[in-house]
């Protein structure tokens with residue numbers, strides 16, 4: 001594999017340390033903010049992007065905890081800025097590790113919150129509901145046995161993932177091809193549905209760097225179809241994700257700044273690995289369905305060879321595994337093998 005990671009972020013990742021707030025390129029800093037609970041990706045990178053007037057544009061404000069507020073304020077101090085210098089707040093998608101601190105940052109700075117139209121719609125439709133609750137409501141239709149549903153609910157409660165509501169509301173709805181208002185930079189919005197319906201990547205055309213959110217990560221293949229609402233599986237997120245990856249291969253990218261892990265070079269290789277991973281998983285689900293046509297989704301998910309092993313998937317990770325299986329089944333129905 002020919003990924004070239006940012007050295008100190010990579011060192012921190014493999015040694016299980018929280019990296020420092022680092023300058024990852026001219027005028028761009030990555031502030032690592034821990035996720036709530038014990039989660040594999042550990043922290044979100046909140047990017048602070050400086051414009052040519054000295055203002056700060058925030059990409060993906062991390063999980064809303066008191067500690068993270070203190071951390072982010074310290075990161076601003078480190079680069080000689082204050083929270084009142086924030087001019088815009090952009091979230092690459094609606095998950096709480098990418099929108100958590102948005103409302104708080106807005107209260108400190110008055111800056112508008114920007115999201116893709118699909119995420120803005122999802123956060124406004126009805127009472128706000130956590131992603132975990134959205135999925136746990138679908139468990140019965142996926143054939144999860146009562147005892148398993150109860151166990152999962154308890155795990156979600158222990159991981160404190162039932163209450164993480166998405167509270168941010170978008171002031172500006174972004175569309176594909178919009179250019180962000182960051183003086184001195186040309187940062188274009190690319191709609192890359194898959195991980196969620198309204199996931200976006202941000203492409204700086206001058207520096208050729210890509211802020212990839214959770215659409216592409218260096219150390220894990222992102223889950224697909226994780227909008228949480230009932231709409232997510234119907235829209236065939238996997239097919240759309242393959243299209244998103246295909247579109248990204250046409251970009252000229254020097255450096256990728258992801259939502260988690262570490263910045264890296266080598267986008268085409270990572271796209272290929274990620275697409276290959278999902279294709280192999282689809283093949284696996286297809287052979288499970290061929291050998292047991294009447295199998296429930298829950299049982300099919302149990303039979304998939306998950307990287308961590310089914311037995312080690314708890315709480316939201318297990319929920320996500322079943323959701324991933326459901327999505328592959330939908331994909332196979334739309335694109336049956338010849």
Ligand SMILES: [Zn+2]
Nearest residue numbers: 093095195214
């Ligand atoms: Zn996400």
Ligand SMILES: [Zn+2]
Nearest residue numbers: 095097214259
């Ligand atoms: Zn994330």
